[in-house]
Amino acid sequence: MKRREFFREAFDESIRAAQKGFLSLQETFTEVNDAVQDVMDDTPGKGEFFDSYEMSYSLTLAYPRDMFEQMARDQGMPYEGVETIELADELCKRGVI
């Protein structure tokens, strides 16, 4: 291999590696939801439990939906078409959870 070809291949390989690295970087930041980014940014007033599913998943996603519907029914709360996170928040405000 000529010296010129060697350096050209090495240069091309460096560019490919750089592109790969930044695609990975782009993927990281475009896929992180605002709720998580707010936490990482330490945005004042953000990152509270019921702000998002990411922060409240241990309650709002961990249990089957029918368990929240059962609690809402017992409270006489409407639940059809209502997001689970809203149900959980309201049940919490009422002291049910």
Add this chain to the structure above:
Amino acid sequence: MKRRNFLKAMGATAAGVGAAATLGAPSKAFARGKEDIGECKSLKITVLTETSWFDNDQFKKDIVDNGGASTNQYDIPWDPKNAGGYATLLEIEQLDGTVNKLLMDTGWSNEWMDYVYERHGIDKMIASKEIDTMVLTHWHLDHFWGIESTLKHNDKIKIYAPETMYPEDEKLLYGGKNEAKGQLINKNDVPFKGELVKTNPKQFYKLYPGVAIKEFDVPILLRVRGENVVYVNVKGKGIVTVTGCCHPGLLTLYSTARRQIKGGDQIYGCYGGLHISLFENWDPKMDDIIKGAKAFNPKKMGCNHCTGWVWAENAAKAGLPIVKGTNEYKTYPRQSAVAKDSNVFLTNGDTVVF
């Protein structure tokens, strides 16, 4: 331009592989008064038992048939044959080489916990005061009702527990029994005589250099509230969270480390239940938890118990550093009905070192 938009734009246009490693990590929180919990050399975790119950369907049925998830756990006549327990041994090696042993939680069934303690020599460690402290993560049945199995070896063991205890908890702790619909659901014949430190969310409770408890005031079902989390700062590696169920949520734990603990912007990993797909249910929103966890760039994640095998499998496929377990759990007399050959859980008898 907001930071997130700036970063998105930069990711699309900038060049240079070296920058990825730097910018891929979360930004540092504003420098303000942060808690210095010190540093330790390493943390070894032994999974004494993570099988709180053996049959998910039966556990769920007991809840639904007795009024639902808002029912007081002491009002449910739980199937006693389904009871196991959650308990963990933490061995913290200090910078000078000394090792502190800490017990986290005390399980549910006394029969199961007696077996587990004998198998791992925990009974002798408690009796000899090699273990003299227990952190109770929260007051749920599978973490607390096996308290007699601990107290029978040392009724003066020091206990850190959330301040949100109810009269039934107190009755059991100080020697008593509880019944639900005429069925005995728990008992403790060895009254507690030691120091009970009731934890609150206002402060960190420092146990040893590099080890502190933080209580989170979060709503939990079955009329329980609040959970203790153990933060461990491993020198040169970062923060490890050790949890019972992680009811506050992993992202809350990591963000709290970043915001409140000196050195907390470097996350090393986690161990314990993560409370995601408790009944092996899957919701596409759970992918966002995987993405959120990746953003904190953890190096080692040991999970089990209420994490859900389905989530752990998907997290491993997505590139999160899930530490795989062994088949040691199969040598225990009972196994979880949802255990899988993928071994994405650290389960009974496994160990991990941070």
